[in-house]
Amino acid sequence: MPSQPPPPPQWVLDLNSAPVSKPKSSIPDPPGYTATVSSKQKSQSSKNAVRKAPTLEEMDTLKVKKAWELAIAPAKQLPMNAIGMYMTGNTLQIFSIFMVFTLFKTPVMAVLSLQRVFAPFETPGTSNRLIAIKVVYVLMNMLMLGLGIWKVNQMGLLPTTRSDWLAWEGERTWSERAVPREWL
Template sequence: MASKWAVDYATLGPETVPKYKIANPTGFDANALQSSKSAAKSSRQNVGQDDHNEVALKVKRAWDVAMSPAKNIPMNAIMIYMTGNGVQIFSVMITAMLFIQPVKAIMSLKQTFERFETPGAAARAQPGADLLLPKLTFIAIHVLTMLLGVYKINAMGLLPTTTSDWLAFLPPKHVLEYSAL
């Protein structure tokens, strides 16, 4: 028994098919229907572009790693503001952190950027990413963090910046005349 709402598509001829075009659904990719041969040809043509894109992606990721320490500078500035200018254990620990962490990061520079460099024989065949500027930026940001530590030490009064701080190294005054009283 056939339902009264059923449509038999075999009986529909070209004259009964609607004349308007239905739009493709959202997310439909007509290129996904290509044959495997044409896909293989296009992938072989894009090999050179993929290598270039890979180098550009490595440089972009290297810049991301180089700029990541800059996110810590505002936090460190707030921390040194909150600890005050007195010489307490907490402010000394914060100040030591401002020197120790950047030095450790600069010492591990090679390991940090090693994953973005092109290895061995592939480096000679294909020039890799130029990582000099990201490395210099990474170092500069860490030096900026150390300068923040120098500012904190100066604010605490621990830097010898006045002449009274150097009195131990000045020779005593020699009296040129004596008066008899």
């Protein structure tokens, strides 16, 4: 005679059974708590609350807001890039060279792809308002480019003295130094 399998554990029975209605207690529900809604109540509430499509003006306003967020995005990267430039130091190292390269490449590529970036926001209702947004976008990228120029100057790679341009000019000599030359 075959033996019957053992009964399932209690947790399996609890998992498969319907939830027990909770007894009414004297403790009220906390603020913000919503009781679970049955599927029948969900279907009734979804029938009643039909979402209407946004108007053309509302869509244009939303597109302009998103375009402003996109235009200000390079300015949000500026503090982090400035900290990174400061932390890399002024010596010529592979890390600082790559960071400066990206600091020059990113704004230039962003300005070159200006029309493609703002194409999703271009509608007859937003075309006039997008001009100012595009100008701000270009200015924010120029700030990033300015940070790159500052870093190249700090590294001593910008030709800023006459001796950098003229072969017969000698290097600038300092009349005083705060630190003796031997210490450097």
